[in-house]
Amino acid sequence: MAKLRLWFEVIVWCLRASPVRTVGVLVLLVADIAAVGVLGLCLREITDAVSGGDRRTVLVAAVGGALAFLVISAGTGARFGLMGNLGERVGLRVDEEVLRTATGLPSIEHVESPAYLDRLSLVLGRGSSLVYAALAPLASVSSIIGIGVSTALLSQVHPVFAPVVIFAAIPLLLSRRGERLIREASLASAQDARLERQLFDLLTQPEPGKEVRVSGRGGDLMQRRRNSWHAVHKVRTAGEMRAAGLAVAGWAVFMLAYVAGLGFVVWLVARGERTPGDLVLAVTLAAQLRGQVERTLAMAREALAGVAVIEPFLWLREHARRLRDDSGGRALDLDRLRSGIELESVWFRYPEAKHDALVDVSIHLPAGSTVAVVGEYGSGKSTLVKLLLGLHQPDRGSITVDGIDLRDVDLQSWRASTSAVFQDFGRYQLRLRESIGIGDLPAVSDHERVEHVARAAGADAASWSLPDGMDTQLGTLFSGTELSEGQWQKVALARGTMRRGPLLVVMDEPTAALDAPSEHAMFERYTAIARKSRELAGTVTVIVSHRLSTIDMADLILMMSNGRILEAGDHQTLMAAGGPYAEMFRLHQVAHSTTAAEPEH
Numbered sequence: 010m011a012k013l014r015l016w017f018e019v020i021v022w023c024l025r026a027s028p029v030r031t032v033g034v035l036v037l038l039v040a041d042i043a044a045v046g047v048l049g050l051c052l053r054e055i056t057d058a059v060s061g062g063d064r065r066t067v068l069v070a071a072v073g074g075a076l077a078f079l080v081i082s083a084g085t086g087a088r089f090g091l092m093g094n095l096g097e098r099v100g101l102r103v104d105e106e107v108l109r110t111a112t113g114l115p116s117i118e119h120v121e122s123p124a125y126l127d128r129l130s131l132v133l134g135r136g137s138s139l140v141y142a143a144l145a146p147l148a149s150v151s152s153i154i155g156i157g158v159s160t161a162l163l164s165q166v167h168p169v170f171a172p173v174v175i176f177a178a179i180p181l182l183l184s185r186r187g188e189r190l191i192r193e194a195s196l197a198s199a200q201d202a203r204l205e206r207q208l209f210d211l212l213t214q215p216e217p218g219k220e221v222r223v224s225g226r227g228g229d230l231m232q233r234r235r236n237s238w239h240a241v242h243k244v245r246t247a248g249e250m251r252a253a254g255l256a257v258a259g260w261a262v263f264m265l266a267y268v269a270g271l272g273f274v275v276w277l278v279a280r281g282e283r284t285p286g287d288l289v290l291a292v293t294l295a296a297q298l299r300g301q302v303e304r305t306l307a308m309a310r311e312a313l314a315g316v317a318v319i320e321p322f323l324w325l326r327e328h329a330r331r332l333r334d335d336s337g338g339r340a341l342d343l344d345r346l347r348s349g350i351e352l353e354s355v356w357f358r359y360p361e362a363k364h365d366a367l368v369d370v371s372i373h374l375p376a377g378s379t380v381a382v383v384g385e386y387g388s389g390k391s392t393l394v395k396l397l398l399g400l401h402q403p404d405r406g407s408i409t410v411d412g413i414d415l416r417d418v419d420l421q422s423w424r425a426s427t428s429a430v431f432q433d434f435g436r437y438q439l440r441l442r443e444s445i446g447i448g449d450l451p452a453v454s455d456h457e458r459v460e461h462v463a464r465a466a467g468a469d470a471a472s473w474s475l476p477d478g479m480d481t482q483l484g485t486l487f488s489g490t491e492l493s494e495g496q497w498q499k500v501a502l503a504r505g506t507m508r509r510g511p512l513l514v515v516m517d518e519p520t521a522a523l524d525a526p527s528e529h530a531m532f533e534r535y536t537a538i539a540r541k542s543r544e545l546a547g548t549v550t551v552i553v554s555h556r557l558s559t560i561d562m563a564d565l566i567l568m569m570s571n572g573r574i575l576e577a578g579d580h581q582t583l584m585a586a587g588g589p590y591a592e593m594f595r596l597h598q599v600a601h602s603t604t605a606a607e608p609e610h
């Protein structure tokens with residue numbers, strides 16, 4: 010049912026994209042049905058009229074035959090050309106829908122799910138195949154009628170030709186089976202294909218490329234890429250070989266029947282039971298029948314390529330609909346936090362991961378507090394903040410904001426009440442003003458506010474001597490000015506503070522690219538901003554950091570390990586408790602004093 014609906018939808022997209030081309034394809038399909046029969050009949054008339062000396066019939070049949078030949082020879086090419094053009098236009102529409110789905114969903118579960126990514130890689134850039142899938146049934150009907158007309162005319166030559174269509178259907182059926190094998194191979198190798206693509210990007214793109222060159226891991230990565238390529242190639246080649254074997258077998262059956270049939274008519278003509286015109290008709294129709302079957306197969310191949318896109322396309326749609334339904338709820342209507350954010354027995358595991366990333370996490374983050382999350386690598390700090398932002402949903406347990414469960418809230422409205430800066434921040438190659446302003450889209454043209462935020466974050470066009478001040482184009486993509494890592498980070502920080510009075514501010518290692526003095530200055534500035542937000546909206550500010558020197562001023566420190574909160578409290582309390590936090594702090598101080606005591610060379 011969903012497939013039928015999609016079929017109608019694609020036909021409507023085609024008509025909207027180009028009514029002339031769509032109708033052109035349909036007209037050519039109908040013309041193709043008649044042309045083969047007309048050509049055969051005209052050739053028979055010409056042969057018999059030449060023997061009988063009937064010049065007028067020869068002339069009329071020659072014109073008819075020429076027109077039919079023109080439709081057959083030029084029509085198919087023209088039809089594929091028109092369909093290709095329609096495919097490109099509709100492909101854009103399909104890509105847009107997929108991208109809108111990918112970016113418009115409230116959570117990011119989908120972009121971390123291999124099942125989703127596999128489907129996405131099969132659909133993106135291949136939307137045009139849907140046009141073939143939608144028009145192919147019509148083309149197939151036209152081809153099948155054409156084959157029927159040819160068969161009926163051949164039966165006129167001799168009834169023994171009536172079952173010829175069965176022989177024409179054998180290659181069709183075997184080819185369909187072959188295409189299914191190719192499709193299965195393509196899905197089975199999608200994950201390796203994605204890995205191969207990723208390794209290729211890693212080796213060729215400038216940012217990761219630097220690291221690869223310095224570390225000298227280029228050869229190893231190339232070997233891995235080669236292995237992935239071979240894995241993909243092996244599965245796909247096996248599928249293609251089996252499909253080719255089936256196609257050859259189908260054609261062999263058809264060709265045997267074709268040769269035997271023509272031999273039979275030659276024998277009938279030799280015995281004087283049929284005219285030479287009948288022989289020409291049989292030769293023409295049988296040859297054209299082969300062409301018709303070939304065209305039908307080509308159409309079926311295109312259609313199946315489209316079907317290979319239909320399944321993942323419908324899957325993505327359904328997946329997006331489910332995620333949207335799951336996240337449906339009322340808008341969060343809070344102008345300030347009174348109690349705070351409460352996590353109660355929260356468990357979370359990434360799709361297809363083997364371990365829980367969060368294990369039974371329960372904690373109250375009081376309104377107006379600054380919370381620092383610390384712990385070793387992979388202990389669950391980023392996962393915790395992603396759940397707080399609603400980018401993932403807990404598998405068990407709940408997160409409530411002033412008593413309202415985030416599960417019952419329209420996540421877009423919660424997102425509108427939050428600000429976040431991540432370690433892997435975006436480098437938006439826009440003008441500096443826009444790159445900061447998009448942190449709060451409705452305020453992107455508020456120059457005064459953008460400049461104030463930029464100054465506060467140290468993303469100051471004047472001190473960076475940018476050629477066009479705040480209007481300087483950033484990045485090299487559009488011949489703009491490239492910024493240093495630290496400068497890009499300051500832009501990201503400024504963007505993260507554009508929103509006024511957010512209820513939650515998240516900083517997931519936002520200062521990792523800054524030197525120690527810049528980081529210190531940055532935290533002083535952000536503590537002041539957090540204080541102001543706290544008065545305005547009871548904002549909870551969550552800072553994830555590995556640098557203990559920057560977190561001892563937090564009101565609440567969460568010490569994480571293996572997805573659990575081991576300890577929670579302020580710096581003095583945790584130090585007095587002498588637990589894992591105190592131990593980590595002591596080791597940090599020892600390491601720091603050892604480094605400081607080392608003689609300079």
Ligand SMILES: Nc1ncnc2c1ncn2[C@@H]1O[C@H](COP(=O)(O)OP(=O)(O)OP(=O)(O)O)[C@@H](O)[C@H]1O
Binds near residue numbers: 389
């Ligand atoms: N997208 C993902 N898919 C599967 N597992 C993931 C994913 N992201 C993180 N994990 C796993 O979840 C656990 C917690 O990861 P998380 O990124 O939250 O740790 P972290 O404390 O922020 O680490 P770091 O300090 O290195 O940033 C780790 O075991 C990690 O391997």
